[in-house]
Amino acid sequence: MGADGTMIATRTEPRTVAAERRRPFTREDYYAMGKAGILGHHERLELIEGEILVMSPIGRRHAACVDWINAAFFDSGRLAGRALVRVQNPLAESERSEPQPDLMLLAERADRYASGHPAPEEVLLLVEVADATLDFDRRTKIPRYAADGIREVWLVDLIHDRIDVYTDPAPEGYRTTRRVESTESIAPAALPDLRLSVDRIIPPRPAGPQTA
Numbered sequence: 001m002g003a004d005g006t007m008i009a010t011r012t013e014p015r016t017v018a019a020e021r022r023r024p025f026t027r028e029d030y031y032a033m034g035k036a037g038i039l040g041h042h043e044r045l046e047l048i049e050g051e052i053l054v055m056s057p058i059g060r061r062h063a064a065c066v067d068w069i070n071a072a073f074f075d076s077g078r079l080a081g082r083a084l085v086r087v088q089n090p091l092a093e094s095e096r097s098e099p100q101p102d103l104m105l106l107a108e109r110a111d112r113y114a115s116g117h118p119a120p121e122e123v124l125l126l127v128e129v130a131d132a133t134l135d136f137d138r139r140t141k142i143p144r145y146a147a148d149g150i151r152e153v154w155l156v157d158l159i160h161d162r163i164d165v166y167t168d169p170a171p172e173g174y175r176t177t178r179r180v181e182s183t184e185s186i187a188p189a190a191l192p193d194l195r196l197s198v199d200r201i202i203p204p205r206p207a208g209p210q211t212a
Helices: 014-021 025-033 062-073 134-147
Strands: 047-049 050-053 083-087 103-107 125-131 152-157 164-170 173-181
Touching: 014 164, 047 083, 062 083, 062 103, 062 125, 103 134, 125 134, 134 164
Parallel strands: 125 152
Antiparallel strands: 047 050, 083 103, 103 125, 152 164, 164 173
16 A cells, blocks of 8 residues: 555565475375376386476486496396396385385385385395486485485486485485496495496496497
């Protein structure tokens, strides 16, 4: 109202209106949209903090690295009866997050997780392989894994050919981090005898120009 008693119209900023209308999705919403055909069956999607994100295409070296890690764990011959390997499949992280990590070592379960995706407490080790997504993984996904109690995360950095190891999770993030270089070896804290050299985990860079 103005000084003379007349009404003055005010305009709400579009950014405020958009923020008020924004609605985070739950895992239940996410699956309902998939069943209804709103989300394509062949789309690579993740639900992160209530947002449905389109995942980046998997480049050749990224894909090779996931295969190398998978093979290294199996070739060790030390997983039988101790852990299961899950590759690029969902994790029931929280009500509003269902990421698809590149690889997880899971606690043994009789049904091999046929009755439901693993929960954070069933994850012995979670591995993310990152190149183009390195900043997003480090700033967004890693803190969420800590807040939800994932006990150990390896972030395989294909840009610098090294692995960042995160342990001791807390609501504010991982309390302990260390960097493992290409000349070193590494083992999951839950399976300390499963020691692997980093050069068995990170494939060499191909010669010549690469498109992906």
